[in-house]
Amino acid sequence: MLTGGCLCGDIRYEAGAGAMHQSACHCSMCRRASGAPFVAWFSVPRANFRWLQGQPATYVSSEHGKRSFCPRCGTQLMFKDDRYADEVDLTTCSLDEPGRFAPQSHIYTATQVEWVRLADGLPRYAGSRDAVSAGA
Numbered sequence: 001m002l003t004g005g006c007l008c009g010d011i012r013y014e015a016g017a018g019a020m021h022q023s024a025c026h027c028s029m030c031r032r033a034s035g036a037p038f039v040a041w042f043s044v045p046r047a048n049f050r051w052l053q054g055q056p057a058t059y060v061s062s063e064h065g066k067r068s069f070c071p072r073c074g075t076q077l078m079f080k081d082d083r084y085a086d087e088v089d090l091t092t093c094s095l096d097e098p099g100r101f102a103p104q105s106h107i108y109t110a111t112q113v114e115w116v117r118l119a120d121g122l123p124r125y126a127g128s129r130d131a132v133s134a135g136a
Contacts, residue, residue, distance in 0.1 A: 001014050001015070001016060002014060002015040002016070002019070002044075002095060002096075002097075002100075003015075003052075003095070003096050004077075004090065004094045004095040004096055005053070005075075005077075005094065005096075006054075006069075006070035006072075006073050006075035006077060006094065007070070007073040007074075007075045008070060008072050008073035008075075010053070010054040010070055010071075010072050010073070011051070011053065011054040011055075011056050011070045011075070011077060012051070012052040012053040012054065013049065013050065013051050013052055013077065013078075013090075014049070014050060014052055015044040015048055015049045015090060016044070016045075016048035016049075017048060018044050018045045018048050019042050019043070019044055019101060020042065020043050020044070020087075021041070021042060021043040021087075021089070022040075022041075022042040022092070022101050022102065022103050022104045022105075023040070023041055023042075023103050023104065023105045023106065023107045024038045024039070024040050024041075024103040024105070024106045024107070024122075025038060025039050025040075025041055025107050025108055026038045026106060026107065026108045026109050026111060026112035026113070026116070027107070027108035027111055028111055029061050029062065029065075030108075031113065033059075033061065033067055033069075033076055034076050034091075037112070037113045037116050038106070038112065038113075038116070039076070039091060040091065040092035040093060040098075040101075040102075040103050041079065041089045041090065041091060041092060042089070042090060042092055042101045043084070043087045043088065043089050043090070044087065044088060044090065045086060045087060046085070046086050046087055046088050047086075049088050049090075054070070056068040056069055056070060056071065056077055056078070057069055057070070057071040064081055064082040064083050065079060065080065065081050065082070066079070066080045067079050068080070075091075075094060076091050076094075077090065077091055077094050078090055078091070103122060104122065104123075105122050105123045105124070105125060106118060106122055106123070106124045106125065107125050107127065107128060108125075108126070108127060108128070109124045109125060109126055110126035110127065
């Protein structure tokens with residue numbers, strides 16, 4: 001069982017088996033929401049996720065996406081994409097043990113910050129995770 005939560009400890013969650021889509025997202029919305037040059041995410045089946053403590057706030061960030069975060073400390077925790085209704089995306093570094101889920105690719109590199117230099121040898125995709133699934 002994976003466990004995680006926010007910086008202040010008000011929000012806690014757990015996620016079961018089935019981690020997938022481990023990636024570092026460089027899209028402008030993830031950058032703006034986190035204040036960082038990119039955000040590491042992974043997905044789990046929605047049925048394998050639950051909030052254990054507290055209730056996050058939710059922000060509709062696009063026509064298909066909702067971001068959940070702690071209303072007290074602001075930690076970004078989850079992204080739900082209506083196009084993938086059976087999955088939830090979790091911020092890797094909100095896990096209690098984030099080292100278990102290193103990114104396997106970089107997505108939205110077409111919009112990455114100019115000064116970011118990626119030297120990890122991971123695959124890079126100009127757009128969404130659909131490109132990863134298609135091997136494009």
